[in-house]
Amino acid sequence: QVQLVESGGGLVQAGGSLRLSCAASGRTFSSYAMAWFRQAPGKEREFVAGIAWSGIITVHADSVKGRFTISRDNAKNTVYLQMNGLKPEDTAVYYCAARGSSWPTKTRYDYDYWGQGTQVTVSS
Numbered sequence: 001q002v003q004l005v006e007s008g009g010g011l012v013q014a015g016g017s018l019r020l021s022c023a024a025s026g027r028t029f030s031s032y033a034m035a036w037f038r039q040a041p042g043k044e045r046e047f048v049a050g051i052a053w054s055g056i057i058t059v060h061a062d063s064v065k066g067r068f069t070i071s072r073d074n075a076k077n078t079v080y081l082q083m084n085g086l087k088p089e090d091t092a093v094y095y096c097a098a099r100g101s102s103w104p105t106k107t108r109y110d111y112d113y114w115g116q117g118t119q120v121t122v123s124s
Contacts, residue, residue: 002026002113004096009118012086016122020081022096022115030074033104035111036081038092038120045095049081050104059104064090086122093117 008020020036035050049060049070058070067085072078079096097111 002029002032002098004098004113004115006094006096006115006118009094009120011121011123014086014088014122014124016086017082017084018086018120020083020094020096020118020120022079022081024077024079024096024098026077029077029098031100031102033099033101034070034072034079035097035099035104036070036079037095037097037108038090039095039117040092043092045108047106047108048094050106051079052104053102057103059106061106083120086120088122088124091120091122093119 003025005023036048037045038048039045047061051058051070051072055072069082071080095117096115098113099111
């Protein structure tokens with residue numbers, strides 16, 4: 001079992017920055033691929049970024065490429081999402097997810113564990 005707890009969301013003006021954190025329980029954190037997804041009201045949950053177990057391989061959605069960066073610290077059982085250049089369209093609930101595999105995918109159904117989500121609101 002893996003439990004995930006997100007933090008770091010909030011209200012920010014367009015162009016601002018936030019850093020989301022996801023703290024994971026369990027001694028096998030380093031063997032899981034991790035990802036961030038987001039869901040805006042009335043929309044499907046969409047992939048934002050993923051990171052392999054080693055932290056060396058990352059993938060980002062085209063909509064956030066160049067603005068968001070995913071990283072992880074296996075010693076701290078934590079994955080991060082640094083968000084710069086925020087836009088109003090980034091407003092959503094952001095979820096952390098863990099996959100029982102070394103490699104991330106962009107498909108939500110490939111992930112085994114989810115956090116409760118943290119709200120990010122970007123004002124124009």
